[in-house]
Amino acid sequence: MYSPSSSHAIHCHCASPSPLRSSSASFKSSSTLCAPRTLAIGFVSNYQRQHLSIRCRRSEFLDQHRLTGRSPSPPPEEPASFNPQPPGALNSRVFVGYSIYKGKAALTVDPRAPEFAPLESGAYKVSKEGFILLQFAPAVGTRQYDWSRKQVFSLSIPEIGHLMSLGAKDCCEFFHDPFKGRNEEGKIRKILKVEPLPDGTGYFFNLNVQNRLLNMDDSIYIPISKPEFAILNSAFNFIVPYLLGWHSFANAIRPENSFRMNMARSSVDFEWGK
Template structure:
């Protein structure tokens, strides 16, 4: 709100002028009728007011939505500058005497279709990073080993009982010429007293003649925190949040008919 004070002791309240723009060079002309003028002789004073960009206009950013035309063709994170809030990095670390475990989510990726829609091209995952201790409260991150948990493997950990164990095997070069030269095995086993689980990552890398094994005990409380985080992030790793954000009230119930994977034979239409 802009206020102008005149010698007639009256205050004229002017709302943000309609011709205001992001440029400070625009001018607006207002006409003020003096209160001292009589009915037959109205004196008009023209005032030139320079309009500046107002704090009433806020630059707002919105989270990614698949119907955003500025989204890149490869990933949901490839968006024009200014359309997304600043990138945020999160993680959770568990420090123990012999090792540290850091857990970080990684976003899914989308590709654009000719129709203008977007399709999930790669599910997200959770990255586990293990680093052995170098000394008291010091960890050797140069020797860290990583293991990427898929959504299915995350589901296995979420449903793991207090006395149950599981094992995951990864070959980063599977299907390529280096297949079998790097072997990663993650074992999650219950502690003897049932108070938590052991996380043990073994890495055999024949390419650099490396044989590393890092293990860390995870208490029941710490494991509960991990499970809670996994449950929360799973729909996002699947990209379902993007689909939910794209739903509009005017969407028809037969919107999926355009996708050959679904066809028109819906159970609820029978």
């Protein structure tokens, strides 16, 4: 006998209808196998009368399996947007550099990325090549440097190539005027000299800055050993294609775009096509 205070379990079998016989409950079900089944349960007691309904979803599962030929895949545990991103996939800024500390001065070498401009076609082109920023700071004590008095010099792509091609006894000199072509032209002059050390153990970097606007004439020099110069050359050799923006072109190459690119180039005369 059913008692309102006792617990109970109801089992729904969709394969074959089997009426449950009880003095306190009655069930009605359809006679077809795959149609959704609805069981109406009525409880009769001295206290209250309740009507509950249970819907079996197995028939929907069988219908989908019959139409598609495969079982429906369960929902993913979490949306794809929440999947962890691989390292480097986020558009974050990264600061790198190489520093050399000597008794008279310190030198830091930092790359600066190129700039891109959008085109009407939706593509991009390099509007300004990247460069290498040299920052010289004078020493004010043992392993102490005054970066508030630093002087900077930007190496262009040709100047980087000139440095990389230096021989053991070669020297070079670069001249910069930040206001070249403007009304203030000539008021700031920067000269960077790179020449070999007398004993042949490296190079001597000397930056001279004349600033007539501040009535200042400053000169900072630092010796660079052969191993340190080799590290600079290796870093320059690696970063130059990125300063030119060629990495963006390489990353944009896709196999599916090759046909479209070949069609666009079909009207262009190439050297090997003549």
